[in-house]
Structure formats: structure tokens, C-alpha cells
Amino acid sequence: MSNLSVNTGSGSWEVVIGLEIHAQLATKSKIFSAASTAYGAEPNTQTSVVDIALPGVLPVLNKEAVHMAVKFGMAIGAEVADRSVFSRKNYFYPDLPKGYQISQFDLPIVGTGSIDIELENGEIKTIGVTRAHLEEDAGKSLHEDYAGMTGIDLNRAGTPLLEIVSEPDMRSAKEAVAYMKKIHTLVQYIGICDGNMQEGSFRCDANVSVRPKGQQEYGTRAELKNINSFRFVERAINIEVERQIDLIEDGGEVVQETRLYDSVKNETRSMRSKEEANDYRYFPDPDLLPVMITEQYRQQVKAELPELPEQKQQRYMDELGLSAYDAGVITASLPLADYFDVVSEKTADAKLSANWITGELSARLNREEVDIQHSPVNAEAFAQLLKCLKDNTISGKIAKDVLDAMWNGEGSADEIIESKGLKQITDTGAIEAFVDEVIANNASQFEELKGGKDKMMGFFVGQVMKMSKGKANPAQVNELIRSKMK
Amino acid sequence: MSIDVDEVTKIAKLACLSVNEDDVQSYATNLSNILDLVAQMDEVDTSGVTPMSHPFDAVQRLREDVVTDFDRREDFQAIAPKTEDGLYLVPKVIE
Amino acid sequence: MNSNYHTKTVTELSAMLQAGEVSSVELTRYFLDRIKSSDDKLNSFITICEQQALAQAAESDEKLKAGNAPALTGVPIAHKDIFCTDGVKTSCASKMLDNFISPYDATVVKNMRAAGVVMLGKTNMDEFAMGSSNETSYYGAVKNPWNLAAVPGGSSGGSAAAVGARLAPAATGTDTGGSIRQPAAFCGITGLKPTYGRVSRFGMIAFASSLDQAGPMGQSASDCALLLNAMAGFDEKDSTSIEKAVPDYSADLNKPLHGLRIGLPKEYFNIKDGGMDAAVEAAINTALDQYKAMGAELIDIELPNSALSVPVYYVVAPAECSANLSRFDGVRYGYRCDNPKDLNDLYTRSRGEAFGMEVQRRIMVGTYALSSGYYDAYYLKAQKCRHLISDDFKKAFEKVDVIMAPTTPATAFNIGEKTDDPIAMYLSDIFTIAVNLAGIPAMSIPVGFAKSSTGETMPVGLQIMGNYFAEAKLLNVAHQYQQQTDWHKQMPEEFKA
Structure with missing residues (x-):
């Protein structure tokens, strides 16, 4: 050799x-x-x-x-x-x-x-x-x-x-x-x-x-x-x-x-x-x-040519604000670009769509060696998931779990969120109750936080999320903890 | 132009024809004679002449992309020497 | 009631059918009987389609009764066994296709059927149309009705012999290098090779694709006009078919010939080294005098590259046929050798055992001419020479309306006379080949008789060549001659009754 x-x-x-x-x-x-x-x-x-x-x-x-x-x-x-x-x-x-x-x-x-x-x-x-x-x-x-x-x-x-x-x-x-x-x-x-x-x-x-x-x-x-x-x-x-x-x-x-x-x-x-x-x-x-x-x-055929990969990539960058990398990855495959077009149109959020398609979705496709045409989650279903994420029905973390469930054929995003009770808690009262309990259980750590140890913030948010089984809205949790520090 | 026995064998192989040993010599003679006849072309100057493959300078007509021929396997295989499960059978092809 | 239907032309039979003087079934049965009783002398048929023919005839009679039936409705004819016929054996006179029942109809067959024609059977021919004497047929040689020891010509020898003996009122043929005209001349009938592309090649088993053309073989020019009306036409299944309206070929038959300019190529009349039979030339000259008397003008012309025709043809035709015949491999249809030991054995033995010697010879010549290192010297050179031959005709037709020459240098030779000498056989087509290379139309009509080398009195054919799509002109020129003479009405003694 x-x-x-x-x-x-x-x-x-x-x-x-x-x-x-x-x-x-x-x-x-x-x-x-x-x-x-x-x-x-x-x-x-x-x-x-x-x-x-x-x-x-x-x-x-x-x-x-x-x-x-x-x-x-x-x-x-x-x-x-x-x-x-x-x-x-x-x-x-x-x-x-x-x-x-x-x-x-x-x-x-x-x-x-x-x-x-x-x-x-x-x-x-x-x-x-x-x-x-x-x-x-x-x-x-x-x-x-x-x-x-x-x-x-x-x-x-x-x-x-x-x-x-x-x-x-x-x-x-x-x-x-x-x-x-x-x-x-x-x-x-x-x-x-x-x-x-x-x-x-x-x-x-x-x-x-x-x-x-x-x-x-x-x-x-x-x-x-x-x-x-x-x-x-x-x-x-x-x-x-x-x-x-x-x-x-x-x-x-x-x-x-x-x-x-x-x-x-x-x-x-x-x-x-x-x-x-x-x-x-x-x-x-x-x-x-x-x-x-x-x-x-020849000229007639040329005029009728559809958008070519480079043209599409440029358009995604110019009009949708995607990064050159994301636009490149998505346009390298027409079926992927078609998928993206559907998701981005339904969610009205091109960047979010691009992130999730090049990230979570592509990772799963690669892992299982499936091409986009045979993705167990089609573009409409995927868009629905991203919409739930966007309107705070679920958190990003929960969204990944829901995607796994969708991948396994357990139903649509809505169905899974509903049946598993994954809906994000946005009721301030409910979240506040979790926050209070966590503070009560961790009084000394809370003092450290108030004393300026900002790193402890992550600990408290984590604890609240854990207690809420991930359903609490992380932004609201953050806000409530800060209000308690005053 | 003379074609020898070896050349006849080579051509026959290219054309997938089994030629009897007895016939090879006569093929060689006949083919040589035909090539001698054909050699008369050499006497003509064709420099600058375009080759003619068709009587007319016509252009290929194009067919619309429509499927109009459907399954007739049964008819076609009724006249086939050897078939099984809808396939034409030939001696094992070794790749 | 006169029942000598075999003495009638298609034109006459058509009129009788239309007038209800005879039924198609009656006519068809008459000719079937005639074939059965006389064809053992000629061997002109490979397949007789008794059942189908009678069924088609009955159908035609219905159409005739209903009125407004096309001119050829109910007229029985024979098809050369080169045309694929649905449900009927289509052998091309080869052992290769001895068991081949075609699952589809050739366009010519379809067109003829649509015109009401009844198919009596399939005529014998040279194997895959390769031959000039009908001796290469797997089904044995066909005999000339004028002299049973002589060949009928080829490759459409069965069609020519059958019409010559009036076993069929007319027949179809194909012409790659003279295969309609030469047998027509040898058997004393009228044959027309149309312009390349005028008649569809779809379903006609290919010999040399750029030269092959189907045409009618009949007793007279007016019969050929009727038949060509049915045969010709654009076919979307044939890329080389010409998208051009088909005129009524019968319409111009009676135009007077006054002022017609007839070109006489000196290369076709002054053959230096033998070959040209004096008696044939004399008959041709008499015919030319007749044309002159009818008001035509005879003009000497030149076709300087004529001598190249045979060499060019024997490169182009074998090259094309070497590829065209590759599909006969024992896999999907046709002959397959017994117990092939491997794939190569299947190919070489199936082909070696089922193709005759002449076919194998031509495949080998073509394979050689196309093979690496020889392509330019043979195939490309031939294609260039072909252009020169074609240009000769273009120039000639600037000066003349038609060109006339003998169809063959001599009358029909004897069976076995040239089988051992392929070159001598090839040279018997010396006058007919150039027409195919150029793609122009040409006819052969009977213009008298000449004593053959063995002392028999045999028919002589005059060849009339025209410019592209000048079929109507050729038929007019031939018909006018046939109005003045009765050579085309002569029948061989043996088959008169």
C-alpha cells in the first residue's frame, strides 16, 4: 500500500x-x-x-x-x-x-x-x-x-x-x-x-x-x-x-x-x-x-431557464438575509431548497427556518442517511413545529424533543405537544410559584446571586426549568428571578 | 486490397458470425475481390466534397413527448425463443 | 361471364369491382386458385394467406356495397415478404425469420389495407433483399415465367414473377439498388421505385436504410399510379419520410408528351468492355424512336461519375446492413441455435447458421469498411463519391425532364449462371444503382424482347429516371408509351391460360 x-x-x-x-x-x-x-x-x-x-x-x-x-x-x-x-x-x-x-x-x-x-x-x-x-x-x-x-x-x-x-x-x-x-x-x-x-x-x-x-x-x-x-x-x-x-x-x-x-x-x-x-x-x-x-x-430556452443554484443562493442572502454558508448549504440541493422555501414561507421567518433546517433537521437526515425527499417530517409539518417555537408555545429544547417524536411518527407537532402536555407555561403566576419554591430551597445560593455572582443565574433558571419539566418560558423565568432579586 | 484468412476470422468475430473452416478461404477471396471493385473509388478526387448520408438536406423531425405505446409483452414474448417471468433468457452473462 | 381475370389490369379489375361486375371474394378465390395451381412452377410465394385474404375480401365486398369505397377496394395483390404483416409470417426469405410471425403491420401494408386492398400472400425474394437473382432465398430460387431456367431478377423476384405470370394482378416490392426495376425488366412488367422518403420504410425490414424504398410492381403504369396513390404518404413513424402532400398519381397520366426532353446518358449506352447486349440496346433504341415519334426530344447528356455507382454501393449498402442485421441475435425473436454453450456461442452460431452466404458476405464487407482504420478510406470516401453521383443527376435535370437508359445490360440470365461470381452478379445492377444513391425516382417498363444468350426470347426493360418527386411525370411518360404499344400486355405462353 x-x-x-x-x-x-x-x-x-x-x-x-x-x-x-x-x-x-x-x-x-x-x-x-x-x-x-x-x-x-x-x-x-x-x-x-x-x-x-x-x-x-x-x-x-x-x-x-x-x-x-x-x-x-x-x-x-x-x-x-x-x-x-x-x-x-x-x-x-x-x-x-x-x-x-x-x-x-x-x-x-x-x-x-x-x-x-x-x-x-x-x-x-x-x-x-x-x-x-x-x-x-x-x-x-x-x-x-x-x-x-x-x-x-x-x-x-x-x-x-x-x-x-x-x-x-x-x-x-x-x-x-x-x-x-x-x-x-x-x-x-x-x-x-x-x-x-x-x-x-x-x-x-x-x-x-x-x-x-x-x-x-x-x-x-x-x-x-x-x-x-x-x-x-x-x-x-x-x-x-x-x-x-x-x-x-x-x-x-x-x-x-x-x-x-x-x-x-x-x-x-x-x-x-x-x-x-x-x-x-x-x-x-x-x-x-x-x-x-x-x-x-437557444435564446428561448435560455430565457426560460429556472433560477440556478448560484442565483438562488444570492437571492437567499440578499432578500432573506441568510448567511452565505446557510444559503450555500440549502441551495446545494434543489429538494432541500424547495423544502426551505415552504418552511420559510409558512413560518415567515427565513433565518429561523434556515437555522433549524441546516441544524437539527440536517443532523437527523445525515445520521439516518435519509435524503430530504424521504424525510419523515415534511416541510409543512416542520413549519408547524417552528411556528410553535416562534410563538412561544414551546421552547427550543422542547422543540427538539417534539421533532424527535415527529421523526418517529408520533404525530404532528400540535398533537405531540398536546398529548405530552409540553405546552410552554407562560402564566406568570404559575412560573412565579416555581421560582419562589426554588429560591426557598436554595436560600444561600440566592444570596450569592444577589451578591453579584451572576453565574448563579443559570443555576436558578435551570432549576425552575427542571421543576416545570422544561415547559416554563425561559425568558419569563429570567425576568421573574431578576425581579425577586430587587 | 487483399484480405487474408486471419482477417476474415477477425471480421467474423466482430460481426458475431461463426464461419465454417471450409468457407473461410472462399470468404477471403470474395471479400478481396469486392474490395478490389470498391478500390475504383480511389481514382476519384473527392477533396472538398461533403459526405452525403441522405438524399436530402432534410432535418430531423421531433416527436411530442407522449406515451402512446403500452404493454404488449405477451404478444412480443409469444415469438421469443426463451423467456421466464417476463424476461428474455440468454446464457449466463459473466461480468 | 368472362372469368379470365388474370388478363385484366388492376385499373380494369377496380372498375369491375366498383361496377359490381365481380365480387372481391370471387376475384380473390380466383387468384388464390391460380397461385395454388401454378406457383409450383415459379416458387414465387413464401406464404399464401388464404383465410385472411378471403376475410379481407368479404369485408371489401361490404364496403363496395355500401358505396364510396376507395378505388383499390377488393383488389387482391401480393406483398413482398420484406413487409411486416401482423399475425402473418414475415421471413425476409431468411432462415433467421422462418419462425417469425410479425406482431405489427408495416405502414405500407396498413396503407394498402386502408385503401381496401386484399393481401393474397407474401412473395419470395432474395434473403434480406440481398441479391439480384432471387437465388439467395432460404426458400429456394424463383423462376422466370418467360423461361423457367432463367432467374426472375432480384431482390423482388417473387413479386415480379407472380405479376409476370399473372398469379397476382400486382405486387409490392422494394428497391435498394434496383430490386424493383431489374426484376420488372426481367419479367416484362412495370415497376416504380419512388423518391427516397416518398413511401414509409416503417415495418419494411431494413437492408440499407439510406437507399431502401418501397414501390409498386404491376402490369402497367396506370396500375402503378393507382397502387402508389395508396402506398405513398408521410409517416410520422419514419424520420426519413417526407412531409409532402401526395398528388393523385393518376391525374397526369394522359398529358401529351410533346416537347418532353429526354436525356440519354452516354455512360449507359456505350459500354466499352462487353456486358451490353446488342439486342437489348436495339429494343431500347426502338422505344426511344417511339418517344421521338410522340413528340419528345432526345438529348445526349453525361453522368460522368456513373462508373462509381457499383463501388460506392458496395460500401454503403454493406456498411448499413452490417448494423441493421445486428438485431438478429437469437434473443428476442427469430432463429436461435440449439444448446448454446455461452453467450458468444448463441450469437455466432445463431447468426452463422441462419444467415445465408451472401448475407454473411455483405455483413463482413460492411463490418470491415466501418472498422477502425478503414472508415475514412471506405465509408467516408463512398459518402463523398455518393455526393458526386447525386450532383451528376442534379446537373442533368437542369437540361432534361427525364433520363432514359436500359434497366439492365442484358436480359435475364440463367439460374446458377452467376452464383459463384458475386462481382458478376453485382455488375448486373450497374444501370439501376445510381438512382438509389441519388434518391431519385425511376421506373422500368417493358419495351420489347431480345434473344438471351441461351436463345430464349426474353423481355427488355426501359428505365425512366426522374427528378425528386417526379413520380407523376414518370408515370405519365410510361403511360403514354403504353397507350401506343402493347409490350406490357404480353404474357408468357406457359401462364396465358
């Missing part, structure tokens, strides 16, 4: 990474057929004559797939081609019904653009996007045993993909993840991909190589195929980098090949089967004509 700290880029090796991200476009129908793209249907029930490649069938391009690709191009300030062409990529595989994949080769719809990522030290780095092209997804091979055979489900075959190819601009696994997350956020913002990585809607191949620091030429790269989580991308790249460095340092040579990341064993291994006949024989698909995009269309 290498002792070089490759992650930080120190040591004598430099890591070079380029990503090919496959984003399934969120169209209703497939890219070349009118079958549904919905996820999770019974095998082969969402296939048309075109998807199973019956003899004689022909592809017709989905308008929305083109629209979405153009949207992406405009969002990253890329060149969107006047004329792009579909080509056939020829290879035999059982999940590829035609024996070729319709893709784009030398004339992709989206040309060069770029994406800015923020490094850990806060620096901004620009990552080049070489191109993004439209293509069709393949079906799925199910390797569970069907009498010793593999089962083929073609429901996914023909789902539109946008393949986003980066320049080899990333120098660490962390940068690669930051870039991938940035694209992930963006495609959801512009509504072209649902970003669901578990379902394979967003996945990537990573081209990884190493070279001695200072060397101009790139090292030989390995392609890590089909990685479908941010964590695996980071791990796969790091393990591959280690492998390559070890190999070279032991006098070996990196071979250009496709490798598969095994997340269980945390290793990459060669997919020699795919290497054998790697001559794809691309040629323009004679069944499809060139796709022409006018300047007018």
Missing part, C-alpha cells in the same frame, strides 16, 4: 480524473419510442416494437429530450450545436436489442462549457465540460439464476440519457465528487433529471490516471464503470489511484482498460470481457436526420 497522501495532492504523484456522467432525462416517453420511461414496472412491460428492435422498426426523436439537452447546454454556458448528428455505436450485448446503441459521436448537441466547483479551502476551481450528448440507455441484465441463465429486462432500453463528459481537470477524488454533486444539483434545478441515484437515474464512469508531479503528458488511464453513489465515486477513485501508484512503483505499467468497482470488497477489477472487441464502428445513423437548433430556440 502506498504511503503517499494522494488525496491532498502532496507526494510525488499527481492524480488526473475525468468524469463521464450519465443523467437519465426526465421525459415521459423514451428517446426514440412512445413507451413509458417510468421506473419499476414489471419486466418488459414498457417496451414498444422499437425498444425490442423488431425487424423493420425505426426511431423517431423525442422533442423533450432535445429540449432538455439544450437546457443543460445553456445552463453551463456551453456551445449548443447548430447541427448535431446521431451515430450508431456497434457492439453485441443482450441488453442492447439492436446490436448498436444510438448515440452521438463527432457532432454532439452540446459542445464545450464549464462548471465551477468550490474546493475544501473555499477556492473556486473551473472544471471544463468537453461535451454533452444524447443517447439511449440499454436494458438490464438480471444475473439471478434463471435456470442457469441471465434474464433480460428491456424496460430501461431507450430511456434518454445525457452523457456529460468532463475534461480531465480534477486532481483528487474529492474534486471529482464536488464536480459530480454540482452537476447533480444542476440537472435537478433545470428539471431534466430526477437525480435518483438508487434507481440509476444519475451515474458516472470515471477515467483515472496518475503521473509524476510536473510531468506534462497524462498517464495511462483506467475507466471505472457505472458508479452510482457519491461515496463510491470517492472510494473507487482513491482505491484505483492507490492501485495504479503501487503498480508503477513496483515497476509495472497501467493498462488502458475498463474496470469495475466492487463496493463490497472495496476494490476495482478488470472487465476483460468488455475489452475484447472494442471496435465500435461508429457511423451516422441513416434512420435519423441531423438535428438543427436555431439561435432563436
Whole structure:
């Protein structure tokens, strides 16, 4: 194992990474057929004559797939081609019904653009996007045993993909993840991909190589195929980098090949089967004509783009007064920003909403590895909780307990507060009775307090809160104790 | 342009065709003859000529994003060589 | 009542059906009987659809009775077995699809059915339309009705032989490099290859996608006009289909030809190194004289890149077919080899065992031409040469209205004569291929007979080429000739009765 700290880029090796991200476009129908793209249907029930490649069938391009690709191009300030062409990529595989994949080769719809990522030290780095092209997804091979055979489900075959190819601009696994997350956020913002990585809607191949620091030429790269989580991308790249460095340092040579990341064993291994006949024989698909995009269309799509992450972050800072950090965290995920928008509107308190979402809520989501879309507490329920906090029905401490109960499905904030009797005591008389009792029980400490030992204030407030089971309004408690000191 | 037996084997592999040992030589001869015929193109100067993939300079028409094709698995798999549980079966694919 | 229905054209049968002089069921039964009693001599059908045909005929009779039925209602025809037909075996004359019952209809089949046409059956052809003699069919060679030892041409040889012998009043065909025109010429019938994109390719099993085009094969130009009216039209399922209104192809048939400018490309008449049959050329010249007599002007033109057609075609067509035929892999339909030991074995044996030699040959040529390191030298070069060929026609049509030439350099050759020499076979399409590369429409009409090399008297075809979408003009030019001559009415002795 290498002792070089490759992650930080120190040591004598430099890591070079380029990503090919496959984003399934969120169209209703497939890219070349009118079958549904919905996820999770019974095998082969969402296939048309075109998807199973019956003899004689022909592809017709989905308008929305083109629209979405153009949207992406405009969002990253890329060149969107006047004329792009579909080509056939020829290879035999059982999940590829035609024996070729319709893709784009030398004339992709989206040309060069770029994406800015923020490094850990806060620096901004620009990552080049070489191109993004439209293509069709393949079906799925199910390797569970069907009498010793593999089962083929073609429901996914023909789902539109946008393949986003980066320049080899990333120098660490962390940068690669930051870039991938940035694209992930963006495609959801512009509504072209649902970003669901578990379902394979967003996945990537990573081209990884190493070279001695200072060397101009790139090292030989390995392609890590089909990685479908941010964590695996980071791990796969790091393990591959280690492998390559070890190999070279032991006098070996990196071979250009496709490798598969095994997340269980945390290793990459060669997919020699795919290497054998790697001559794809691309040629323009004679069944499809060139796709022409006018300047007018480009401008129209640009004008219709929704607010992008950076714009939203700026707006949250300018209009809602959020900190750059909070605004950044919230806007890094569209579903989180959508959640925030609902909560902040219902509570009419953006800062409180931001604090609680980036704090208590995010902590729970992270702890349980749940994403915001699957949060057990939805935005409306969460807003209701914050309202109770805001109008002093409950204290901040009680609010955390209520949130836990809501998280566990015990009901709405109101129901929990009601059923557990957590409502904050704001009746001065009741609080005063607690205060008096605490003072009576702690006469000497009270003298110290009066004598100017301010630290004792916390003790008294704490005791009163304890006695009230946390329900007394802390501000009122404070006020009453001070009045008793006079 | 001459294609030898090894090349025929390579092409056949790429095209997923099992070619009989006995036929390889005749394929090699035929393919070589065809390439000789095709070589007449070399005599023409095509510098500056744009490649023509279609008879017309037509533009791709776009289909509205609407689902109009629904489940016909039963029809489709009635003509399939081997299926189970709605899946097409092939010999084990090793990754 | 005259029951010699096989001596009638589609135009005549249509009139009789509309007038109630004959029912569709009666006609359909007549032709089914004729096929059953005579096709063993020709082998022109792969599938006969007796039940469906009679059911369709009965339906048509209802429509005829109800009135206002379209012109072709109740007319029985045959479809080339390259068109997918719902619920009916669609083999493309290959072992690969011997067990393939299509679950959908080709647009052509659908359009024809909507026009009231009855489908008698599916005609034999060269396997996957790859061939010029109909000898590559898995179902055996088709014979020429004029001489049973000769080929009917290909790839639409079954359709041409069936119409030539009047086993069907008309048939559909497809033409990638001459596959309608060459067999039409060999069998003495009229065939039209429309402009690329005029007729939908959806459901027509692809050979070379940028060249394939379906068209009618019949006894006369006026029949072809009626059939094309039903076949043609924009299809949203075919991206290469042209969004252009379909004219009534019968409307202009009777326009006089006075002042028609006919171009005669010198490259099609002065073949230096043999090949061109003197008797064929003589028949063509007689036809040209006839046109002159009808008021047309004959103008010498040049198509300087004609010689490139065959080389270019034998790169483009195999390249496209090599990918088009990849879907035949033994997984979802069609032939699957016995006991495949692994996936590769499944692929290579299913394909190796079920594709014939010519198909495999073309797949290999195409695979080679597209492979890494050769793409520029072959495919890209061919696409450039294709542009030159196409430009030749563009220039020519600035000066002339139509171009005429022989459809083939010689009459039908004998079965087995060219099977061992693919190059000789390819060169028999030398006059028809350029049209497909350019995408323009062209016809072949019978203009007489010539003695073949074996001394048989065989039909000669005149090819009429037109500019893009000039189908109506071609049909007009052909029809006017057929008004003056009766070559198209000749029937082979063997099938007269």
C-alpha cells in the first residue's frame, strides 16, 4: 500500500480524473419510442416494437429530450450545436436489442462549457465540460439464476440519457465528487433529471490516471464503470489511484482498460470481457436526420431557464438575509431548497427556518442517511413545529424533543405537544410559584446571586426549568428571578 | 486490397458470425475481390466534397413527448425463443 | 361471364369491382386458385394467406356495397415478404425469420389495407433483399415465367414473377439498388421505385436504410399510379419520410408528351468492355424512336461519375446492413441455435447458421469498411463519391425532364449462371444503382424482347429516371408509351391460360 497522501495532492504523484456522467432525462416517453420511461414496472412491460428492435422498426426523436439537452447546454454556458448528428455505436450485448446503441459521436448537441466547483479551502476551481450528448440507455441484465441463465429486462432500453463528459481537470477524488454533486444539483434545478441515484437515474464512469508531479503528458488511464453513489465515486477513485501508484512503483505499467468497482470488497477489477472487441464502428445513423437548433430556440430556452443554484443562493442572502454558508448549504440541493422555501414561507421567518433546517433537521437526515425527499417530517409539518417555537408555545429544547417524536411518527407537532402536555407555561403566576419554591430551597445560593455572582443565574433558571419539566418560558423565568432579586 | 484468412476470422468475430473452416478461404477471396471493385473509388478526387448520408438536406423531425405505446409483452414474448417471468433468457452473462 | 381475370389490369379489375361486375371474394378465390395451381412452377410465394385474404375480401365486398369505397377496394395483390404483416409470417426469405410471425403491420401494408386492398400472400425474394437473382432465398430460387431456367431478377423476384405470370394482378416490392426495376425488366412488367422518403420504410425490414424504398410492381403504369396513390404518404413513424402532400398519381397520366426532353446518358449506352447486349440496346433504341415519334426530344447528356455507382454501393449498402442485421441475435425473436454453450456461442452460431452466404458476405464487407482504420478510406470516401453521383443527376435535370437508359445490360440470365461470381452478379445492377444513391425516382417498363444468350426470347426493360418527386411525370411518360404499344400486355405462353 502506498504511503503517499494522494488525496491532498502532496507526494510525488499527481492524480488526473475525468468524469463521464450519465443523467437519465426526465421525459415521459423514451428517446426514440412512445413507451413509458417510468421506473419499476414489471419486466418488459414498457417496451414498444422499437425498444425490442423488431425487424423493420425505426426511431423517431423525442422533442423533450432535445429540449432538455439544450437546457443543460445553456445552463453551463456551453456551445449548443447548430447541427448535431446521431451515430450508431456497434457492439453485441443482450441488453442492447439492436446490436448498436444510438448515440452521438463527432457532432454532439452540446459542445464545450464549464462548471465551477468550490474546493475544501473555499477556492473556486473551473472544471471544463468537453461535451454533452444524447443517447439511449440499454436494458438490464438480471444475473439471478434463471435456470442457469441471465434474464433480460428491456424496460430501461431507450430511456434518454445525457452523457456529460468532463475534461480531465480534477486532481483528487474529492474534486471529482464536488464536480459530480454540482452537476447533480444542476440537472435537478433545470428539471431534466430526477437525480435518483438508487434507481440509476444519475451515474458516472470515471477515467483515472496518475503521473509524476510536473510531468506534462497524462498517464495511462483506467475507466471505472457505472458508479452510482457519491461515496463510491470517492472510494473507487482513491482505491484505483492507490492501485495504479503501487503498480508503477513496483515497476509495472497501467493498462488502458475498463474496470469495475466492487463496493463490497472495496476494490476495482478488470472487465476483460468488455475489452475484447472494442471496435465500435461508429457511423451516422441513416434512420435519423441531423438535428438543427436555431439561435432563436437557444435564446428561448435560455430565457426560460429556472433560477440556478448560484442565483438562488444570492437571492437567499440578499432578500432573506441568510448567511452565505446557510444559503450555500440549502441551495446545494434543489429538494432541500424547495423544502426551505415552504418552511420559510409558512413560518415567515427565513433565518429561523434556515437555522433549524441546516441544524437539527440536517443532523437527523445525515445520521439516518435519509435524503430530504424521504424525510419523515415534511416541510409543512416542520413549519408547524417552528411556528410553535416562534410563538412561544414551546421552547427550543422542547422543540427538539417534539421533532424527535415527529421523526418517529408520533404525530404532528400540535398533537405531540398536546398529548405530552409540553405546552410552554407562560402564566406568570404559575412560573412565579416555581421560582419562589426554588429560591426557598436554595436560600444561600440566592444570596450569592444577589451578591453579584451572576453565574448563579443559570443555576436558578435551570432549576425552575427542571421543576416545570422544561415547559416554563425561559425568558419569563429570567425576568421573574431578576425581579425577586430587587 | 487483399484480405487474408486471419482477417476474415477477425471480421467474423466482430460481426458475431461463426464461419465454417471450409468457407473461410472462399470468404477471403470474395471479400478481396469486392474490395478490389470498391478500390475504383480511389481514382476519384473527392477533396472538398461533403459526405452525403441522405438524399436530402432534410432535418430531423421531433416527436411530442407522449406515451402512446403500452404493454404488449405477451404478444412480443409469444415469438421469443426463451423467456421466464417476463424476461428474455440468454446464457449466463459473466461480468 | 368472362372469368379470365388474370388478363385484366388492376385499373380494369377496380372498375369491375366498383361496377359490381365481380365480387372481391370471387376475384380473390380466383387468384388464390391460380397461385395454388401454378406457383409450383415459379416458387414465387413464401406464404399464401388464404383465410385472411378471403376475410379481407368479404369485408371489401361490404364496403363496395355500401358505396364510396376507395378505388383499390377488393383488389387482391401480393406483398413482398420484406413487409411486416401482423399475425402473418414475415421471413425476409431468411432462415433467421422462418419462425417469425410479425406482431405489427408495416405502414405500407396498413396503407394498402386502408385503401381496401386484399393481401393474397407474401412473395419470395432474395434473403434480406440481398441479391439480384432471387437465388439467395432460404426458400429456394424463383423462376422466370418467360423461361423457367432463367432467374426472375432480384431482390423482388417473387413479386415480379407472380405479376409476370399473372398469379397476382400486382405486387409490392422494394428497391435498394434496383430490386424493383431489374426484376420488372426481367419479367416484362412495370415497376416504380419512388423518391427516397416518398413511401414509409416503417415495418419494411431494413437492408440499407439510406437507399431502401418501397414501390409498386404491376402490369402497367396506370396500375402503378393507382397502387402508389395508396402506398405513398408521410409517416410520422419514419424520420426519413417526407412531409409532402401526395398528388393523385393518376391525374397526369394522359398529358401529351410533346416537347418532353429526354436525356440519354452516354455512360449507359456505350459500354466499352462487353456486358451490353446488342439486342437489348436495339429494343431500347426502338422505344426511344417511339418517344421521338410522340413528340419528345432526345438529348445526349453525361453522368460522368456513373462508373462509381457499383463501388460506392458496395460500401454503403454493406456498411448499413452490417448494423441493421445486428438485431438478429437469437434473443428476442427469430432463429436461435440449439444448446448454446455461452453467450458468444448463441450469437455466432445463431447468426452463422441462419444467415445465408451472401448475407454473411455483405455483413463482413460492411463490418470491415466501418472498422477502425478503414472508415475514412471506405465509408467516408463512398459518402463523398455518393455526393458526386447525386450532383451528376442534379446537373442533368437542369437540361432534361427525364433520363432514359436500359434497366439492365442484358436480359435475364440463367439460374446458377452467376452464383459463384458475386462481382458478376453485382455488375448486373450497374444501370439501376445510381438512382438509389441519388434518391431519385425511376421506373422500368417493358419495351420489347431480345434473344438471351441461351436463345430464349426474353423481355427488355426501359428505365425512366426522374427528378425528386417526379413520380407523376414518370408515370405519365410510361403511360403514354403504353397507350401506343402493347409490350406490357404480353404474357408468357406457359401462364396465358
